[in-house]
């Protein structure tokens with residue numbers, strides 16, 4: 001589905017990503033791990049169109065999309081969620097979902113005037129889709145809650161719900177486990193798995209929680225110093241001495 005070929009990103013004299021190449025196969029939940037500063041976030045930002053690569057190719061469904069802006073990536077079905085969920089705190093959970101779909105007819109000045117019926121129909125569709133997302137995620141009871149009142153884990157579920165409002169094919173999940181209590185973590189893990197199995201999403205996940213990676217992701221790609229150190233099943237990754245070295249060398253137990 002996505003092939004990264006010899007990707008490079010320099011920030012001045014610092015080479016954050018260097019000759020990085022890997023593949024994300026359709027229907028997988030691919031983990032992207034590595035010590036702090038390994039280049040994971042920078043790689044995500046290039047795939048999502050927030051950063052232009054210095055050089056290299058990002059081929060999505062057969063087309064080189066490197067350097068295209070975020071809205072183009074979104075349009076093609078690449079959606080990124082963030083470590084800190086971007087909910088609208090003063091809006092309800094349901095409203096947070098309903099504002100996601102781009103180009104709602106009611107937002108276009110003349111569409112309102114020309115075809116009220118069409119706008120109403122579209123609004124109904126969006127509401128149905130939002131309610132379906134809430135039901136899927138078992139958070140229908142939170143629909144009327146102000147999003148700002150949600151716990152960290154509930155906000156992550158809302159973020160998954162916002163993704164379900166788009167026509168995403170590849171979802172880039174940025175630390176879905178960060179700041180989430182253990183009970184909700186199990187639920188988030190289950191929802192990601194079910195979204196893959198039942199709704200055909202492909203995921204790429206950056207995560208520091210190795211148990212979450214082990215239980216959710218296959219394959220796992222390990223980045224170190226901006227490039228791929230190894231790739232495989234988490235059992236192989238865990239027993240690879242180079243991976244251990246990279247983590248210990250980074251001085252961080254993550």
Ligand SMILES: Nc1ncnc2c1ncn2[C@@H]1O[C@H](COP(=O)(O)OP(=O)(O)OP(=O)(O)O)[C@@H](O)[C@H]1O
Nearest residue numbers: 011014015016034035036037038039040041042043
């Ligand atoms: N906008 C920027 N300007 C300059 N340097 C940057 C910028 N963004 C990232 N870097 C540097 O690039 C390197 C890779 O950073 P990146 O955030 O991609 O790593 P990471 O693997 O996501 O780390 P972490 O796990 O700590 O989030 C680091 O040395 C970082 O300091």
